[in-house]
Amino acid sequence: MVSLKDKIKYFFSASVYSILSSAVFVVLLFAVTLPSINSTARNGKNESIKVAIHNAYSMVKYLYDESQAGKISEQEAKTYAKNLLQSLRYDGKNYFFVSDKNLNVVAHGADPYKVGNNMAKYQDGKGTYLYKEFLKIGLEKGEGPLTYYRARKKESDIIEKTSYIKYFAPWGWVIGTGVYLDDVKVATFEARKSTLIGLMICVAIALGLSLWNAHSMYANFISPIKNVIRNLKAEYVELERIANNINSSSRQILDVSSKQTDSVDNVAAAITEIKSMVDSTRDNADRSSGLAKHTANTSNESKEKILRLVHSFDIIKKDNEEVIQVIRDNSIQLNDISNTINDIQEKTEVISDIVFQTKLLSFNASVEAARAGEHGKGFSVVAEEIGGLAKVSGESAIEIATIIEESTRRVKELTDMTTKTVENLVQVTEKDLLEGQKLMADCRDALEELVGQSMESSSMCNEILGALSEQENGIADVNTSINTLNESQWQLKSSQETSAREVEDLVKKSEQIKTAVEKLEKIAA
Template identity: 25%
Template sequence: MLKNIKISTRLAGTLALLLATMVATVAIALLQMGSMRADTQTITDNWLPSVELVNQMNTQSSDFRAEEFHHVVATDAQSMDRIEKSMASSLAAFDKEHKGYVALISSDEEQRLHDAFQSEWKKYLEVHDRMLALSRANENEKARALLEGESQTAFDNASAGLVKLVQLNSQGAHDAATSAEQSYLHARNTLAVALVVAVAVAVAAGMWLMRSITAPLNQALAVAERVAQGDLTSSIAIHSSDEIGQVLQALQRMQDSLVKVVSTVRMGSESVSTASVQISEGNHDLSARTESQASALEQTAASMEELSSTVRQNADNAAQANQLAQSASSVAVEGGQVVSQVVDTMRGINESSRKIADIINVIDGIAFQTNILALNAAVEAARAGEQGRGFAVVAGEVRNLAQRSAQAAKEIKQLINDSVDRVEIGNALVDKAGATMHQLVDSVRRVTDIMGEISAASKEQSDGVSQIGEAVTQMDQVTQQNAALVEEMSAAASSLKTQASDLVQTVSVFRISGHTQQATPRTYSPPAAPPARTVAAKPVTPPAPGTAPRKAAPQAASRPAKPAPARTEVAIAGGSDDWESF
């Protein structure tokens, strides 16, 4: 039953058992240590601080008592004040330590002793107040008598109470230490027993776990050793379903698979050896055809190089024509701009001529008005008689000048009108010239665009031809590499035959039940080889008239392919003469 339990479950169970033992041991130790800690903490937190505080209270009360004697002996008020301050300081320290001690009282007996001490201390302080009043009044004899009598008795009773408190707390500390020692001894003995039990459980569990694992592992190791030595005839006994049982089952399956593999390898190795001979012969034929193809590709590459040179020259010429067209377009654009400037100038002259004609009209009007004024002046001069004769002469001269100005203005106006008409005619002609220049610029631009497209197309054509040339060159390189690979394949086929023979010898090491003799290789019936056909290189077409001269690719000599050799074992599928099938 236990053999079928998984190893992981066994390990987990053993580990859980060990952990449970450890936890139990630690729990016992913690319980005993808790008791020890409680006793130790009682000593450090209660008994020892109580003893220390009571001792300090005893010291402060003794100092307070000594100051009383000093006060009785003192005779001046200054000394008494100083002593009273010292006594007040000692009493304050006593009260502080007393409060701290009261907080540590932990038993009824201690509380009873403290109450008795508190009663005696109050009596002592009452006597102290009476003694201090007598000492202040310089009644030193009465004060000394009270100090040595009733005060001394009360102080001794209070001191005896402090001594009892010290003894009680010291005894409590001693009892706690004794309890801690007993707890330690009990914990030590308990842990020793628990440790012995834990070791015994661990040893027993370890021995059981080791035996339940190592025995099946040794069996699996023996099986693996037999398989490693080539013995595939042994049977594997499986008595458990745990991980090691699963390993043994896997070893059984592996052994069965190895038997099948070895049988198959023995039968296939001879077939591989025979097929390698056929592969070598096929590779020889393929090598010859690959060399022929490489020669044709070299001729094609040379022709593509010449074509690439011609196309590249055409692209350069198209680029130069494109540059010239762009220059002509720039000149035409500049001419159009100049004509536009001339048109603008003619329009300005036309506007100026019209303005001059308007000015002449103004001058003619002024002359006409001047002539009328001169006539009016002559009429007025005639009415004046002798007094206006001189004025009439002047008016006549002014009239003559006005008539001459009017005549000159008419002539200038006629000339300006003629000039305006001619300017308008010239402006119309310049407009026509500008329109013609714009048409010329548009035509040149279209020519430039067409030349740019021709140049780009020529460049693309050149790039395409270059790429074709590179592709042909790469095909040539690949063909050369294929030829080298075919030679390597021939060498590999020879090596394959040798390795197949070695494989047969290697596999013969394995011993298989019922298959002690070497397996007979399977024979393959070769398919009927197709009839041989002649493969000739395609002749290169001669160049057309008018094109750049180039060397014509020579025709590849027609070479009949080797006939398919007689095959006795394995034939290469598809026929050795069919390049497309390859």
């Protein structure tokens, strides 16, 4: 049976050991936690600039892919990338810089006048050739951090600074950004100061409670210690419950933060795609506007040609009417010729009658000459000659009559055919001319409508271009907000991961407190 005196001695010994353990715990916590704070802050800085470089790299790669797809030229892609990195900012003031394999500055967000300068001999505050080291990291590792020392301003002291580099091989570009680490030291010092003060307060409170408990135990040991054990048990049970709830909530927040980070990345990619679509739409609108203007000009020219063609149709119609009239006049003249030939045929018949009468007279003269005997021989010769001439004249008259008859037939056929052909030609020509004039009028109306539509289309294209300019400004603002939100999400995720680890440590410590309380219960019993 342990005596009360032994229990009191045991209590005081336990109190001394508890105070010493608290002191050791404070020292160990101070030694372990504070370097972790400094390391966490530095890692947070490095992670933030790494994420920024990856985002900038993604934008450059997107422009490179656009040039490879033939949507823009490689020179345009480089110009867009240079201007983008020249103007891009994150966390308000941090910027990007780009150099090539020859250590020439391609873009510099803080000092544009450095663009084009060769930085082979550029050194930091401790003699490190920065741009050579940047190129070395890019060629050997592809990407990585570099710590060096620079002054914020020319007249100030050098400060530790860290940069992150990523090499874009297709163009031979070294893309980088950096941040100063003096604020990390300030934050670490403040954390050390706050932690030390808090720990000292905790130690003082623990020491005061131990002394008060010792004094109370000295007066009444058993009852108070059981009350303390009950209170501690209730507290550690509540602490365990709270720790588990915090752990669960922290994990949920971490999951939500991860999903939000993924969502922000998806939104950023969507914004980039939208910007590409807007640029493509702007190009199409420019081409459509130019095409509409060209169509309007071409339509006006076509309209003028149609008007000239209508005028030509009128001239053709007039000339055709004159030709038809000439053909009709020729038909009338052919009829006159036919009538003249008929008159000649009638005269030829008269000649045939005269020839017949001459033959008859010649025969009668021959008969009378034969009656006269010797006296009528001379007259007989004359009568024979007259008969021969009459025969020849008769044959000629027959031939003439035949020719005249054939000519009359041909002239009549030609006249009939010409008249019929002219009438058919007049009908067809008038029909074709009317259809041609109608078609020309329809073409003129269609071209006038096309001119109006082309002008309206050009006006609408100009309105679309104005709206696209406003959309581009809005997308630029959204892109800036997305980048800021992306940085915040990464910082929140890092903080949540740290909090989750600390909550797990809190759960473990509650288990340790539970074990200690169980031991106290055994001792108090």
